[in-house]
Amino acid sequence: MLLFDSVQKIKREFQPLVAGKISLYVCGPTVYDNAHLGHAKSALVFDLLVRVLQTHGYEVTYARNITDIDDKIIKKAIEQNKDIKEITEFYTDVFHKEMDALGVRRPNIEPKATESLNAMFELIQKLIDSNHAYKTQDGDVYFDTLSDKEYLSLSHRVQEEEDKLQRVESSSEKKNSADFALWKSVKDNTLSFNSPFGAGRPGWHLECSAMIEKHLAQPNAKFAVDIHGGGADLLFPHHENEAAQTRCGTNHALANYWIHNGFVNIDGEKMSKSLGNSFFLKDALKIYDGEILRFYLLSTHYRSNFNFNEEDLLVSKKRLDKIYRLKKRLFGLPLSDEKTLFQEELLKVLSDDLNISSALALIDEMITNSNEILDTLGKHKEIKKEIISNLSYIEKVLGFGIKNSYEYFQAGIDEQTKVKIANLILQRDEAKKEKNFAKSDKLREEILAYGVNIMDTPQGTFWEKV
RNA sequence: GGUGCCAUCGCCAAGUGGUAAGGCCGCAGCCUGCAAAGCUGCUAUCCCCAGUUCAAAUCUGGGUGGCACCUCCA
Missing domain, CATH: 1.20.120 (Four Helix Bundle (Hemerythrin (Met), subunit A))
Incomplete structure (x- = not known):
């Protein structure tokens, strides 16, 4: 099995850390809004990867997190005057249902940030103890990027000299502009958790590292997991920061292989909340069958950028047909x-x-x-x-x-219509037997008017929804 | 500005040193009462220029044109 490692930027022969077993961690959704086609693409790519690995006989342990602590969630809860849990549970449930419609199988483990706080506390403490993290006067805890010699080795980024020197005068803030929050102190009454570092919320990057340690990490291996995946945009800063936390806070590197999937664009433009051109899965599923969407989104290589358009989607439908x-x-x-x-x-x-x-x-x-x-x-x-x-x-x-296959071709046609179509087909068969082709053609027109196609075969006449 | 990716038939898209897969569309035919479905056949020298090589879409250099990341993002 060859996999393209997006950190080494080459295809590498896959070798598991433990013979016959594979640990895979993929960054999942932040549950504050509906999933769009990009979320679908990512989930589909890793679903396919798991299936292929399993077909090779590997026992795959697949974890995909649910981020249920986040500023955007809080914002939405305030806007809609709802409980945070109400928001996160609603969108988690929607996400699951939509994934089911796409034929994406559930991961083995689906850790939530709210259920992984102790693992996060542990990691923060280790980072503080080893001088890779520091506390500010505001009560925030930051990761000290300068303390990690390998920082930026993942994304191959070059840190600007000015950035490095950009030490902030006030001791209440972070030392270096690249430093990122492990723990953010919270003074308001929104969403706050008690921790050894004071009341607050975890930084986004932290949960993945902590969850991997908790659920997947091999204690004595060189890497915590075999494969870590996610969307291409996560490589920096998200994965870079995850890797730094794990490298500095534990005795192993984060992942042996890094896999990043390409983006879904619409009309050549990146889908994004700010551009307002997101194509939500819930809307796509109203128009198209989930399996057709699955076929379409998987039909080009996972690392390529994917340009969504309806014409190509209909080609995928034909191939699936x-x-x-x-x-x-x-x-x-x-x-x-x-x-x-x-x-x-x-x-x-x-x-x-x-x-x-x-x-x-x-x-x-x-x-x-x-x-x-x-x-x-x-x-x-x-x-x-x-x-x-x-x-x-x-x-x-x-x-x-x-x-x-019959249900596939007749999906979306109600029972009453099905009966009507069946009757018309019977009448047409009679007309054909009598060689009354004028009548049979007229009946065919009537059948086609229901938006279906018919085909005569030696086994009888069948119909399909167009 | 920094870093990186990409450019193959009308459209989508593999192939990454040995002489261009596949799908859609189109055309011709078989089948069919006629259709539909299915089957058969036909349709590109790989953005431009230069170089390396016996041999390049595939490697190197230079153009041109797209795109992504650098801020939350799948």
């Missing part, structure tokens, strides 16, 4: 998990830093070959078994084709 049409041709036949060459090749390309384009090309080729065989050798039992096992392999590794 082809999987389901093949599945429909084999409807009702027993499942099979026979190993095939196709599966071997699929896993091989996905093992090269998740080369999804090559994987999709293999799938299209498999579908075309299978359709051709079914067209010509309709009764070939062994071949059918192979195709079925290939389809279930795609389901397992990529999460495509998980639904019942």
Whole structure:
């Protein structure tokens, strides 16, 4: 398995810290607003990574945090005159449901900041004890970036000399402009926790380091976890700071491999709250099937920037349709998990830093070959078994084709309409038998008016939602 | 300004030294009462210039054009 390590900037052969096991930590959402397509992309990428690693036989422990302590959450709670917990629980629940719709499996561990405070206190204390952190007169605790010789080694950034020298006169503030808060003292009545460092709130970067120590860290390994992931924008400062905290506060570095996914843009522009062009998942899911969104968002390489547009999304729908049409041709036949060459090749390309384009090309080729065989050798039992096992392999590794194929094609059509369509098809079949094609064509028009397509096959007439 | 990434057919997109995958669209055909679906065939020399090499989309240098991070952000 080759993975591109975004810190070393090369593809590296993956070697786990413990044979057969993998620890993976991914930065999850701050639950103060609806998730957008970018959150979906990130979750999908790591869902795919976990599936591929598991297919290789690794036992993966996957943790993705929920940030439920944050200034933006507090702001929203005040604005809406709601309890903070009400906000965080609501958006956590929405996030879960939306991820389910995308076929993103839940991580094994989903730690929350509010449940990880003791781990954070421990880490802060260690950093203070080792002179990597200091307390200001205001009661804040800062990480001393100058005390970490390797600071900025992750993001390969060069710290400006002026910045370094920019020592602040007042002792109540931080020593260096790059220093970041581990603990922020809070004087108001918003959201505050008691700590050995006084009442306050943790800095954002701290929770990830603390949670990793608490839930995943290998005590005697060189790295706390095998893989740490997140969106490309997190590399600096978030991951840089996490790495510094862990490096200085524990006896190991944070992660052996760093994986960062690319961005989702809309009309060539970055989605952002400030630009007001966020495409929220809840809105996307109203228009498009979750599995189509899954296919679309995964259809280009995870590190590339992704430019969302509806035309390309509809192409993804067509490609997914082809999987389901093949599945429909084999409807009702027993499942099979026979190993095939196709599966071997699929896993091989996905093992090269998740080369999804090559994987999709293999799938299209498999579908075309299978359709051709079914067209010509309709009764070939062994071949059918192979195709079925290939389809279930795609389901397992990529999460495509998980639904019942009839339900997939008829989703969103109510029962009443389904009955009407079925009746019209019966009438049309009668007209066709009588060779009354004028009538049968007229009936077809009526059927198409429901926004569905029909197809005559030797097994009868089927319909699909357009 | 600093750091880094990218530029492949009308569109999306692999390939990163050995002579251009795949999908969409389009065209032609098979199948069909006609369609739809499915199948078959056809469609690019890789932003520009120079260099290295027996050989470059792939390496080097220089352009041009996009983009990201440097502040909360997936």
